[in-house]
Amino acid sequence: MLISTSQPKGAIQQTHLLEATASAANALLTVDNLDQAVNMALQIIGETLDTDRVCVIENFQRPSELFPGWKILYEWHSRHTVSQIYHPQVAQGTYKGITDWYDRINQGQALSYLLEEMPEPFRSGQAAIGVKALHIVPIFIDGKCWGSVGFDDCREAKRRSTDELAVLKTAAACIGSAIQRQRIQETLLQAEKERAAELIRINEALQHRDRLLSAVAQVTKNLLETEDIDVAVPTALQAIGEVANMSRVQLILEFADQATKKLHHRITYEWVAPGIVPQINHPTMAVIDNDHAEVIVKELYAGRSIWRIIDDLPDVIRWQFESIGIKSTGGVPLFIEGRYIGAVTFDDCIQYRQWSQQEIDVLTTAAEGIGAALHRKQLVEAKQAAVASEQEKASQRQLTELARANESLRICVNRLADQLDSEKFLEHILLEASAQIGSYAAALFLYEDSSHNTRVMKGYVREGEVVPIKKNPEMAMFQVPISGNTCTFWETSLLRGEAVVFNLDDCDEQVYPQINWHRTQGHRSIVRVPLILGSRPLGFIGLCFREYRASLPQNIELIMTLAQQATLAIHLTKLAENSRHAAILEERNRMAREIHDTLAQAFTGVIVQLGAASRIVTDDLIEVQTHITQARDLAREGLAEARRSLNALRPQILETGNLSKAFNRLVSQMSTSIDTQIVCRIVGQVYSLSVDIENNLLRIGQEALTNAIKHARASEIKIELVYETIQMILRIKDNGQGLNTDSLSVVKGFGLMGIKERSDRIGGQLTIQSIPGQGTEITILITN
Structure with missing residues (x-):
């Protein structure tokens, strides 16, 4: 070779x-x-x-x-x-x-x-x-x-x-x-396509939820306006079934067999989708023996709804359900004056359906509307019977009261369907409830934490007028959250969904600290109506009277129905806010990750490669050096632009300064609206940290300040940012009531779980020291 x-x-x-x-x-x-x-x-x-x-x-x-x-x-x-x-x-x-x-x-x-x-x-x-x-x-x-x-x-x-x-x-x-x-x-690009598909799916879910909510509002309105129950209920079942993509929706009522005295459930009203076998005329399934469906009936008797796929049911009832094509089934129990009467059921014969909590909440509200219509029918029938036995004048007065109640509910339902401002709607509910029950004043309180002991007044009316809470000096004690033990009076009744009445003359000031304020207002009796979504208490409506009351008002059922409308409005508002905040936060995080992982890294790689080429080229090759220098400058400009875009996603309070300035600005903003003394101290020479670390430290500081003001009721809070050569320390100390950090429910309730997650995310060392009655100190150490 x-x-x-x-x-x-x-x-x-x-x-x-x-x-x-x-x-x-x-x-x-x-x-x-x-x-x-x-x-x-x-x-x-x-x-x-x-x-x-x-x-x-x-x-x-x-x-x-x-x-x-x-x-x-x-x-x-x-x-x-x-x-x-x-x-x-x-x-x-x-x-x-x-x-x-x-x-x-x-x-x-x-x-x-x-x-x-x-x-x-x-x-x-x-x-x-x-x-x-x-x-x-x-x-x-x-x-x-x-x-x-x-x-x-x-x-x-x-x-x-x-x-x-x-x-x-x-x-x-x-x-x-x-x-x-x-x-x-x-x-x-593939990830972006998958993200777009996920956003489409989320949007479709939100649209489906909105359609459900709109349909439920319309169904409730129709049930109130339609006098003939035989027309109103089938129409309601059809509207719910079509918008919720159900195969079958039924109203089943319990009855006792005259011969055997055994209890059964009979399908009274039914709607089925096209192509689905009706059950109401089925030879063996139109009437269901309670003994055969014991596992379901037991839950309904206890006031609990059921949402199951067919495979989770016992064989005896599963075989019967399979014979009419059921793959998933749900049921909401109905009670009238504490007595179980039956249920509204929902069947899916197309797929094994996993019911979301949003679907369950909305469908439960719809079923309760049908139950209220049945109750109203019983009341109407009872009043009609009274008309036959009482004098004409008394009968006409009762009918007038019923019409007035129906009109009140109809107006509230219309406002729920049309009113965008939830606060205005809740004020209308208070005005209507106070007028219907004849109270001197009415207030709406919401729970603020999972212990149900912290309450926030969201609305107050007196003598038919809305009283502004934040601007009225006599409402000063309600301008901040109120802590107290609610178990004494009504928590047991609340969990059963019952209203209670109590008189201030019988109350102990230690148990009910607001008693003096009520007495200055001339209040003698208070009726409390719970706001409950499913089994979750959200708050209550309080109705204040200037006379002694020995029992609940006769039209308390009307007030309970108004409270249901308020509950639905509160729930809709929370769902909308949670969806909007989650979508915004996810999109900001996604954009920040993509900018960091693509543009910034790509430009950095180009700069490194051009730098290597520049060192290899000899000095006399001026033209080649010129091109390489220009390319490197363009890459650096692109890298700077990518970093500016990344910084634009930071919290607004960090946009115009560093972390220390952001904390000073935060302290200044919060100090203007509260009496708590807040001091921010900077130790050492301030230097910049990464965007992610500064973002999370600021959020930790905000959560700690909120806890100290709202829950610990501290009169003094000290914030320290210590900048050292090898580490940076954030310390928040208050002189509040402290807490027991060994309790998981307390940790979750006071946001400490979120603080820990943020600290772990940035590799921080978190220390929480707290003694009940002696304050709390939170420290986060970041190693440089």
Whole structure:
């Protein structure tokens, strides 16, 4: 074999290679089609190097094999050279027999071998495609060996100089970075498509919820306005079934068999979707024996709704349900004056349905509306019977009161369907309830924490007028949350959904601290009506009277119905706020992650590569240096712009300053509206932390301040930001009532779980020291 040794040709040869590398890098950065860009770059390098074949080779691990593998992704070859990428035996392979090559490439070494220096069986494969000399330079991405670029000499065996291989390493790195950048972009594009699909799914769920809520409001309105129950209930069942995508909706009522005295449930009203088998006329399923459905009836008797798939039911009832196509079933119990009368049931015969809590809440409200209509029917029938036995004047007065109650409910339902301002709607409920029951004043309180002991007044009316809570001096004690033990008077009744009455003359001031305020207002009796969603108490409506009351008013059922409307409005408002806040926070976090993971890292990689090329180019190549400098400046501008976009997603209070200024501004804002003394102290020379750390420290500080003011009732709070060389410390200390941090419910209720999660997220060391009655100190240590 004829062997010629290619000696270094000095600065001219190195210049040609550098120019080719710059041209190849330019093609990789400017040509949109990656395949076209890489092939163009390989051709430029191959022709400049006067070689016969240039290949981009990717390494990959084979879990079931001992040796790693390699495969050719791109190839350029001269006119008279055999293609390797389409050769069935040598387009890919393993490092078996050449493991030392793999180790040296991973160490960043370039390889150069003549054919006779190659080991078998690799040498035979190379000889088959005409290789006389092989040169390999590694490709590193993010500090790891990604693969290599191979250069084959097929016309004559050539030795390549160290300088040539060094320049080719830069070209190889540019090619590898372009391929990796394209893959990252494809991955991000796929993630964006998946995110878009997820947002569509969420939006569809929200629209479905809104349709449900709108339908329930309309159903309630129709039940109130339609006098004929035989028309109102079937219409309501159809409206609920269609909007909730049900297969079957029924009203089933319990009755006792006259002969056997056994209890059964009979389908009284039913709506079915097209193609679904009706149950109301079924020979064996129109009437259900309570003994056969004991597991369901037991839950309904206890006042608990059921939401099951068919596989979770016992065999005896599962077989019956399967015979009429049921796959999932739900039921809401109905009670009239504390007595169980039946249930509204929902069947899905298309899919095994997992009911969401939102669906359950809305469907429960709809079922309760039907139960209220049945109760109203009983009241009407009772009043009609009274009309026959009482004098005409008394009968007309009762009918007038009933019409007035129905009109009141109809107006409230219309406002619930149309009123966008929940506070205005709740004020209307208070005015209507006070007018209907004849109270001197009325107030609405909501619970603020899971213990149900902290209450916030959300509305107050007196003598038919709305009293502004925040601006009225006599309402000062209600301008802040009120803590107290509510169990004494009514929590037991609350959980049963019952209203209670009590007289202030019988109350102990230690048990009911607000008694003096009520006495200054002339109040003697108070009726409390619970606001309950399912089994969750949300608050109550208090109705104040200036006369002594021995029992609940006769029209308390009307007030209970008004309270249900208020409960639904409160729940709708919370659902809307939670959905909006979650969507905003998720989108901000997603944008910040994408900017950091794509633009910022990509620009940083370009700057590093251009810096390496700049150091290799000699000083007399002014034109090449100019292009490299311009490209590096553009990349730095892009990196700065990406960082500005990332900073734009920070909390507004951090936008115009650092963390210490943000805390001072936060203290200033909070101090203007409360009597608590708040002091912020900065120790050491202030320096910047990462955006994520500053964001989370600020949120931790806000949560700790809120806890100290709202729950601990501290009169003095001290904040310290300590900037040291190796660490930064945030400390919040108050002189409040303290707490027992060993109690999980207390930790959750006072937001300490959120503080811990934020501290863990930024790698902080969290310490919470608190003694009941002696205050709390929260410390977060961040190591630099």
